[in-house]
Amino acid sequence: QSVLTQPPSASGTPGQRVSISCSGSSSNIGSNTVNWYQQLPGTAPKLLIYSNNQRPSGVPDRFSGSKSGTSASLAISGLQSDDEADYYCAAWADSLNGPVFGGGTKLTVL
Amino acid sequence: QVQLQQWGAGLLKSSETLSLTCAVYSGSFTGYYWTWIRQPPGKGLEWIGDINHSGSTRYNPSLKSRLTISVDTSKNQFSLMLSSVTAADTAVYYCARAGYSTDWGFDPWGQGTPVTVSS
Numbered sequence: 001q002s003v004l005t006q007p008p009s010a011s012g013t014p015g016q017r018v019s020i021s022c023s024g025s026s027s028n029i030g031s032n033t034v035n036w037y038q039q040l041p042g043t044a045p046k047l048l049i050y051s052n053n054q055r056p057s058g059v060p061d062r063f064s065g066s067k068s069g070t071s072a073s074l075a076i077s078g079l080q081s082d083d084e085a086d087y088y089c090a091a092w093a094d095s096l097n098g099p100v101f102g103g104g105t106k107l108t109v110l
Numbered sequence: 111q112v113q114l115q116q117w118g119a120g121l122l123k124s125s126e127t128l129s130l131t132c133a134v135y136s137g138s139f140t141g142y143y144w145t146w147i148r149q150p151p152g153k154g155l156e157w158i159g160d161i162n163h164s165g166s167t168r169y170n171p172s173l174k175s176r177l178t179i180s181v182d183t184s185k186n187q188f189s190l191m192l193s194s195v196t197a198a199d200t201a202v203y204y205c206a207r208a209g210y211s212t213d214w215g216f217d218p219w220g221q222g223t224p225v226t227v228s229s
Contacts, residue, residue, distance in 0.1 A: 050215035
């Protein structure tokens with residue numbers, strides 16, 4: 001059971017906008033920033049969003065992140081077939097003195 | 111561009127010690143936290159622990175009693191040792207870098223090492 005809660009699945013059609021939620025508590029998301037990772041099938045995860053809403057170099061601006069209180073959200077606009085992947089949120093957990101992850105959301109492009 | 115390459119034994123028996131090493135190429139070793147993360151088959155990600163260039167470590171409390179993370183700055187490498195493994199330790203193990211520039215987000219990652227523990 002993951003500390004951060006994500007929906008197990010999400011889906012959309014090409015060109016559509018989809019959103020993935022991530023729910024935590026005051027001791028993780030509520031007091032620290034949120035990062036998002038994309039894991040394409042059979043590959044290592046890749047940093048997609050850091051510090052709630054910042055994109056690393058090379059990440060398209062179709063990907064955006066936001067945070068409010070103890071929840072965060074990843075939005076993908078102009079959905080493409082290449083976006084089909086697992087998406088994980090993560091945040092520092094004060095009690096663990098380390099990061100915790102969500103259980104992951106499998107995005108399917110219909 | 112910094113790259114992480116990892117290696118180690120992929121098949122272990124219960125009670126043996128898991129040992130993995132991650133080498134850092136084309137980047138500074140200083141100023142980062144060098145991290146191990148694992149992913150059981152079909153499941154999510156779990157932070158194992160990390161170390162900085164000075165050798166200061168942080169461990170997941172659930173693994174702390176069996177875990178050792180070390181660093182060799184002369185080789186730009188860091189290593190993971192997990193003792194007394196069981197089937198529950200079966201996972202893909204990743205090394206990764208965490209830095210200030212990405213608000214301690216993990217970037218980049220190693221290619222991953224599948225580890226299977228059999229009884």
